[in-house]
Amino acid sequence: MDDYIRIENLSYWYRDTGVPAVRDVDLTVAKGEFACILGPSGCGKSTLLNILSGLFTPQRGKVTVDQHALFEDGRRVASEPVACGYMFQDARLLPWRTVGQNIALALKAAGFPENTWNEIIRSHLQMLRLEKYESAWPMNLSGGQRARVAIARSLAIKPAFILMDEPFSTLDEVTGRFLRAELLDLWERTGVTIVFVTHSIREAVYLSDHLYLMTAGPGEVFGRETIDLPRPRQYEDPRLTEIEGRLVNTVLEKWGYFDHKEPM
Secondary structure (H helix, E strand, O other): OEEEEEEEEEEEEEEOOOEEEEEEEEEEEOOOOEEEEEOOOOOOOHHHHHHHOOOOOOOOEEEEEEEEEEOOOOOOOOOOOOOEEEEOOOOOOOOOOOOOHHHHHHHHHHHHHHHHHHHHHHHHHOOOHHHHHOOOOOOOOOOHHHHHHHHHHHHHOOOOOOEEEOOOOOHHHHHHHHHHHHHHHHHHHHHOOEEEEEHHHHHHHHOOOOEEOOOOEEEOOEEEEEEEEEEOOOOOOHHHHEEEEEEHHHHHOOOOOHHHHOOO
């Protein structure tokens, strides 16, 4: 498959302090692929997503989506932002808006005609089995339900790709496993390209086609792993456990944990 998202020699540093967040990053994602970026806290994973979404402008490097340049040589090239979905650790639903109204806000921002909103909202809530919650307030939903609303909102705008920044990290293990499986089902049904950030090795191995391994900050990509296992996958699959075990030693050494003399 051809590269759909391409990041070349990308570096970003905080303009107020000059501290580097990511350095010399090269990364490619094919259209329709589920790619994970795996790294420790503070390695610049979220910075990469903010650059892909157009929120941050890198000082060096090139970013292209579907062969159209977004950034090049420290400047923004694209005249308009790419329509991408963005899902954060927190669902970020406005508490004074209903579930349906929260999705409507995303559709409005994406330029969808108002007369199409109701049909889009209902079809995507039905896709996530949330149709009876269209008029519900976010505070009355469980954490898992709020996460599913956030997924529906991301899909509703028909994004070029979806960025996910540790969206299940605050959920309990059972709910998290359920939602990962549900996300994979939606991904296969829609064919959308997903870039998923995590610091969980098992989560990355379970979800991804390819995963990129990053060093501790400033983040650099030091490896790319292909997870060539059939889908649907099972969490208890010994093949996943074997890959996870191999990666654990790799990242522990690269992230500097073996440098500590005392127990952590």
